[in-house]
Amino acid sequence: MAAHSMDPRTRRSRAALETALRELIAERDLSQIAVSDITKRAGVNRSTFYEHYTDVHDLAAAACTTVFDGLVAASPMAVPPLNAEGSPTVDLLPDLFAHVAEHAPLYRALLGDDGSARVINHLLHRMAVAAHVRRVPAGATAPPEPAVEDPVDIPHDPAAAFVAGAVLGTVTDWLRRDCPGTPEAMATALWPLIIGAATAAGWGTEDPRAKGPGLTNL
Numbered sequence: 001m002a003a004h005s006m007d008p009r010t011r012r013s014r015a016a017l018e019t020a021l022r023e024l025i026a027e028r029d030l031s032q033i034a035v036s037d038i039t040k041r042a043g044v045n046r047s048t049f050y051e052h053y054t055d056v057h058d059l060a061a062a063a064c065t066t067v068f069d070g071l072v073a074a075s076p077m078a079v080p081p082l083n084a085e086g087s088p089t090v091d092l093l094p095d096l097f098a099h100v101a102e103h104a105p106l107y108r109a110l111l112g113d114d115g116s117a118r119v120i121n122h123l124l125h126r127m128a129v130a131a132h133v134r135r136v137p138a139g140a141t142a143p144p145e146p147a148v149e150d151p152v153d154i155p156h157d158p159a160a161a162f163v164a165g166a167v168l169g170t171v172t173d174w175l176r177r178d179c180p181g182t183p184e185a186m187a188t189a190l191w192p193l194i195i196g197a198a199t200a201a202g203w204g205t206e207d208p209r210a211k212g213p214g215l216t217n218l
Contacts, residue, residue: 014052016042018063021056026105029114030060057118060110067103068123071096071171072130093187093194100171101179108175111168124168131160159201166197 020041024033033056039049053059100107110119132154170190174180 010052013042013044013048014062016044017049017052017059021059021063022106025060025109030056030109030116031114057116060116060119061122064106064110064119067106068126070099070103071123072126093191094183096167096171097174097179097183097186100175101183104175104179107171111172111175120168124164127164127168128157128161129154131164132157159197163194163197163201166193 017038020038021033024037024041035046035049035056038056038059039046049059053062110116111123167190170186174186
């Protein structure tokens with residue numbers, strides 16, 4: 001249900017439940033959180049919970065949408081224009097890893113061994129959709145507009161899925177190791193691989209702002 005179509009009571013109930021889950025995730029593993037824990041913290045009854053969500057994992061995906069959107073926005077699903085030396089002019093990876101570090105307890109709870117496969121798939125799908133609808137395919141001069149509003153309707157795009165999986169896999173490994181190094185160090189290690197994947201996928205194009213061919217930013 002879209003936020004703008006919800007009545008005020010529904011919005012309040014969903015906000016209370018989502019806030020309660022975020023607070024509980026900071027205290028314990030997702031697998032240790034029951035519907036009763038959430039409803040007690042939110043001050044609502046179980047019937048209200050099941051009016052909006054099927055289970056804890058369903059709520060987890062909804063409760064973390066805002067944070068997920070931040071990760072998707074920071075994720076380099078394609079690479080930016082190259083300069084005259086052949087190096088990218090903008091590197092978004094430090095922002096990505098800084099974002100993960102800022103929300104490390106939440107991501108670790110949801111993406112770790114005791115997390116939610118449904119949430120992982122939800123995030124992976126969102127990142128792949130972003131890669132597909134926002135990248136510039138070879139031969140284009142501007143980012144294409146999404147053909148449909150429903151992400152489920154995008155065509156199969158193995159390259160977008162590959163890059164999304166590589167980014168998310170690296171994020172998960174970094175969290176598992178307690179985020180060693182700085183976001184800048186992680187960017188230095190991963191950035192050439194992202195460029196190589198994008199180039200191999202044919203995501204290069206002529207950048208009208210540059211004198212030579214380049215790769216266009218997500």
